[in-house]
Amino acid sequence: MSxxxxxxxxxxxxxxxxxxxxxxxxxxxxxxNFTSVFSEELFNNLSHFMGTNPLVQGLMQPIxxxxxxxxxxxxxxxxxxxxxxxxxxxxxxxxxxxxxxxxRNMLLxxxxxxxxxxxxxxxxxxxxxxxxxxxxxxxxxxxxxxAESGFRYYEELREKFVSPVRVGIYVVAFVLLxxxxxxxxxxxxxxxxxxxxxxxxxxxxxxxYSIGIPALFIFIAVYHHFTH
Amino acid sequence: xxxxxxxxRQKDANDKGKIVDYPVSGISPDMSFLEMLDVLNQELIEKGxxxxxxxxxxxxxxxxxCSLYINGRAHGPATKITACQLHMRSFKDGDTIxxxxxxxxxxxxxxxxxxxxxxxxRIQQAGGFISVNTSxxxxxxxxxxxxxxxxxxxxxxxxxxxxxxxxxxxKNSSAMLFVxxxxxxxxxxxxxxxxxxDRVLNMVKQMDEEGFGNCTNTGACEVECPKGISLExxxxxxxxxxxxSFKG
Numbered sequence: 001m002s003x004x005x006x007x008x009x010x011x012x013x014x015x016x017x018x019x020x021x022x023x024x025x026x027x028x029x030x031x032x033n034f035t036s037v038f039s040e041e042l043f044n045n046l047s048h049f050m051g052t053n054p055l056v057q058g059l060m061q062p063i064x065x066x067x068x069x070x071x072x073x074x075x076x077x078x079x080x081x082x083x084x085x086x087x088x089x090x091x092x093x094x095x096x097x098x099x100x101x102x103x104r105n106m107l108l109x110x111x112x113x114x115x116x117x118x119x120x121x122x123x124x125x126x127x128x129x130x131x132x133x134x135x136x137x138x139x140x141x142x143x144x145x146x147a148e149s150g151f152r153y154y155e156e157l158r159e160k161f162v163s164p165v166r167v168g169i170y171v172v173a174f175v176l177l178x179x180x181x182x183x184x185x186x187x188x189x190x191x192x193x194x195x196x197x198x199x200x201x202x203x204x205x206x207x208x209y210s211i212g213i214p215a216l217f218i219f220i221a222v223y224h225h226f227t228h
Numbered sequence: 229x230x231x232x233x234x235x236x237r238q239k240d241a242n243d244k245g246k247i248v249d250y251p252v253s254g255i256s257p258d259m260s261f262l263e264m265l266d267v268l269n270q271e272l273i274e275k276g277x278x279x280x281x282x283x284x285x286x287x288x289x290x291x292x293x294c295s296l297y298i299n300g301r302a303h304g305p306a307t308k309i310t311a312c313q314l315h316m317r318s319f320k321d322g323d324t325i326x327x328x329x330x331x332x333x334x335x336x337x338x339x340x341x342x343x344x345x346x347x348x349x350r351i352q353q354a355g356g357f358i359s360v361n362t363s364x365x366x367x368x369x370x371x372x373x374x375x376x377x378x379x380x381x382x383x384x385x386x387x388x389x390x391x392x393x394x395x396x397x398x399k400n401s402s403a404m405l406f407v408x409x410x411x412x413x414x415x416x417x418x419x420x421x422x423x424x425x426d427r428v429l430n431m432v433k434q435m436d437e438e439g440f441g442n443c444t445n446t447g448a449c450e451v452e453c454p455k456g457i458s459l460e461x462x463x464x465x466x467x468x469x470x471x472x473s474f475k476g
Contacts, residue, residue: 004473007433007436007469008436008440008441009432009470010469010470010473011442012442012443013466013470078444081442082402082441082442082444084333084439084441085440086331086400087333088245089331090331091234091247092297092300094299094301095300095448097300098301098448099447099451100446104399186445187444189463190459190462191445193463193468193469195467
């Protein structure tokens with residue numbers, strides 16, 4: 001057991017587990033976001049709950065941040081080792097004949113998603129942390145001194161998607177996330193050694209997930225852009 | 229057929245090496261690829277030049293010795309064959325053909341197209357065997373019942389000839405397909421299960437020490453493997469390794 005993270009298989013196993021954890025988080029994230037399409041009140045209530053619940057803020061959020069950082073750091077460590085394993089490149093290489101573009105460009109798609117995460121954190125997370133923990137306003141209200149003013153989350157979300165440039169960035173980032181997931185989700189089963197009678201069905205589900213979840217995120221951004 | 233060959237020439241392990249162009253003519257489409265190289269070498273010898281060094285032995289796809297990266301693919305454009313089984317009819321008159329050695333830190337070039345694949349030997353020596361006591365009362369292997377499905381899968385894994393095409397094709401130079409085939413052929417049989425824990429831990433440890441990259445499941449190895457070794461073996465080895473690690 002000791003030193004499992006020092007082995008190539010152990011690292012890939014940890015990478016797969018962190019990926020599966022992040023994919024579960026994505027389902028939760030898109031589910032809450034999607035409520036904004038049909039119910040302002042439900043979206044506001046859920047956002048307020050997630051933003052103020054001690055369990056979510058004190059336990060789940062740090063675990064999530066650790067999961068994200070671990071996934072990216074481990075990704076870069078694995079990539080560095082992989083690059084070091086071949087010092088002289090082929091003069092002629094037909095990689096497209098034996099592997100998919102997605103499988104060969106996980107670093108590229110991952111870096112784009114990482115850059116997008118930076119923008120996303122700036123857009124929402126940094127703002128939330130500032131309001132709550134710097135300014136000390138935990139009310140979640142548009143006007144903290146007026147209880148009748150209502151929650152601010154829905155309006156802030158809509159405001160972010162007014163800019164067509166920002167919506168464009170979101171669309172591109174989620175297309176790249178879909179490409180990342182199309183290889184990554186499937187690959188995680190292999191890395192954890194999964195191989196049973198359900199694996200064919202799970203791989204089919206992974207394709208639906210990999211396209212469906214990013215598509216929902218894109219739909220939400222585009223919906224709010226055109227209905228604002 | 230008239231062809232232009234672009235061949236990697238490297239005097240020895242310390243030489244930098246470079247691609248050198250060789251025009252060849254009068255090549256029959258019925259020649260094997262290695263026979264075509266024999267024709268080139270004959271011409272080079274007659275001109276007093278150094279022939280192109282390349283590995284070969286059985287020339288019938290069994291030994292796994294030939295190791296050419298031809299036009300960007302291990303063993304050339306056809307699937308499930310070795311370079312010695314590739315025929316010139318797979319090419320067209322006037323073609324330019326790149327011929328390079330396997331590229332991997334763990335497979336250093338010895339000369340021209342010959343690479344040192346003893347890293348595979350060391351991985352095998354780390355656990356790719358079963359210990360059979362020759363006490364005189366060893367059980368007849370044929371008397372041990374084995375499920376047909378497991379016997380078939382073990383046999384399929386055992387068809388790996390250790391040529392290294394998996395390493396050459398993988399963008400990470402990963403040896404996972406080779407090692408997983410060697411682990412699987414024993415893990416699926418009762419004779420191999422006695423030492424299963426130590427075997428997988430030791431073989432993976434040796435694989436990592438040799439400097440092979442990590443598997444990122446691109447599947448290139450399976451596509452280019454001349455024996456069609458399945459990626460399923462990598463999943464099995466991952467299971468074996470993780471179970472062995474948690475067991476201690």
